[in-house]
Amino acid sequence: MGNNNAARRLTIAKAMAEGLSMEMRRDKNVFVMGEDVGPLGGVFGNTRGLFAEFGNERVRDTPISETAFIGAAVGAAATGMRPVVELMFVDFFGVCMDAIYNLAAKQSYFSGGKVKCPMVLMTAVGGGYSDAGQHSQCLYSTFAHLPGLKVVIPSTAYDAKGMMIAAIRDDNPVIFMFHKNLQGMGWLGTVKGAITDVPKESYETPIGRASVVREGTDITIVGLGATVHQALDAAKNLEQEGVKAEVIDLRSVVPLDREAIFNSVKKTGRLAVVDDDYSSFGVTGEVITSVVERDISVLKTSPIRIAYPDIPIPFARPMEQYALPNARKIIDKVMTQMRVNT
Template identity: 60%
Template sequence: MTAETHPETVDRELTMSRAMVEAIADEMHENEEVFYMGEDVADYGGIFDSTQGLLDEFGHERIVDVPISETAYLGAAVGAAQEGMRPIAELMFVDFFGVAMDQIYNQMAKNTYMSGGAVNVPMVLTTAVGGGYNDAAQHSQTLYGTFAHLPGMKVVVPSTAYDAKGLMHNAIRDDDPVVYMFHKRLMGIGWMPAPDGPKTPVPETDYTIPFGSADVKREGSDVTVVTLGLHVHRALEAADSLAEEGVDVEVIDLRSLVPLDTDTVLESVRKTGRLVVVDEDYRSFGVTGEIIATAAEDALADLEAVERVAHPDVPIPYARPLENETIPDVEDIAAAVESVHR
């Protein structure tokens, strides 16, 4: 299946982690060149349940635990991809990109370009993002803007189980390197409760969600809220609250950053005239600024007010009260919407 199925017509519901695993298993059954490698992904099943059950089905030859050397195993994934395999390599926390940035950006992202198209790098780099559980500054970032800023990689961010499965199928089949960023708090694991929303109906059959296809999660006429990942659900909660006050909020889930669906964003901005962009990444030089700049360049005549809600430009604190203060919440989004709606 190459097109989206309306999830509301499906009977069963999955958590986001189960939806991801189901897509990976389907692709591994269909193509023997697909394999998964990373730290604690085999016997442990991934610390965020990203590979739960796959070892029993496919064995250690295709679900591969690796030493704590991100440079080594990401480099191995790049080489395997260039030789025709389709590796999925998990970077346990996105924050660890620093120790392997040469392999990610100078090799994975650039080798097709630098070889003049002689080699492709059809690999998926999966990685956990986000805070909200007090794991401090080296385990709690999102870094959406960092990867989206660097050419050569496609970047996707699911917010629901339905989207997670469709985006994973598309990522594995893509001939370019894809960075698949999943938020820890959306996975549905027992020790980190998810908000209402990411567990959704998911078809048993395989389907793809095309990259560069944002989803209007809630239609509205007064204010456009553009966001992704965890903050889709926080924006929807804020929108429901504001509806009681007579403010009709449209919520757009970007789903992919590269390619970026600017058409859906601009269509909404031209309708509402008011834009709020919400992101758990750092405020400066990131996704919020990019979306606002796009709206200003292409829909300035329709844009009456704009606001952005993001993490301040400081390392994410360890202390719970400080972390709660820095990561945008429902109240922050509602306040921004009210600000532009005045």
């Protein structure tokens, strides 16, 4: 007999599709809607196999009108359905922001908790492919800034499946961001560390709980999505320089696990935050503030951030790669910080 718990290495795309299919079997109110999510299986592969199993009533290809189908998802959630709707690229949020922020995010508040919005909006983020300024942004903090929304981003296939299941079961609207660089699509390539063992059974990755993915004592490096893997690569190289870096994967931007961040920095005394979203007014600043506001005395040196500069994302590959964060930038910044007060 086969072992149902035998290790299986999946990509994030396959893990997302598996989590979706399991919840669709468990709950008939779960359905998927968006552009090319049907027979094609999603541009990024995260709905593959669903159309063949569930048909066009529960896996709905839509016209190219994000305003229409995301607005429809909000209405469906209000009537007891649990829609999972895809915004193909997060950059397209501008045409449907009213449905996301003024409807989905505020529905429960405006109704005094009587009308819930159990809706998942999954969307692709991240640059590095010369897709230019309208297909390459991350915008984590844009959604994190809006009360009423939960915001998550997995860095591994294991977390992707568990987060998808947790997001679908949540009675609040959840923005489920997946990074193109980690997705596992052949034409995109993928970071090897994102492909992980994924159990066959159903499980939830808790929303709002960060993960310490590497233990260390000298500096805390905080990342999310793709930058977690950059931080891990940097940590391996830093160890050769005698620096033991602790790496935290935020996993969830809202709720933000401020306790995990503070406890790590209290141990290491130093903090670096890595984010491929824009530098100003972003996740990096919020993470740093979480420590400074609580007890600045735990810091031996000033915190540092490595993030995308406040410029539109260039099409030209050399320019884009120059602007993106990477392991080398993390190493250089950390080594500079380690020389302070040592």
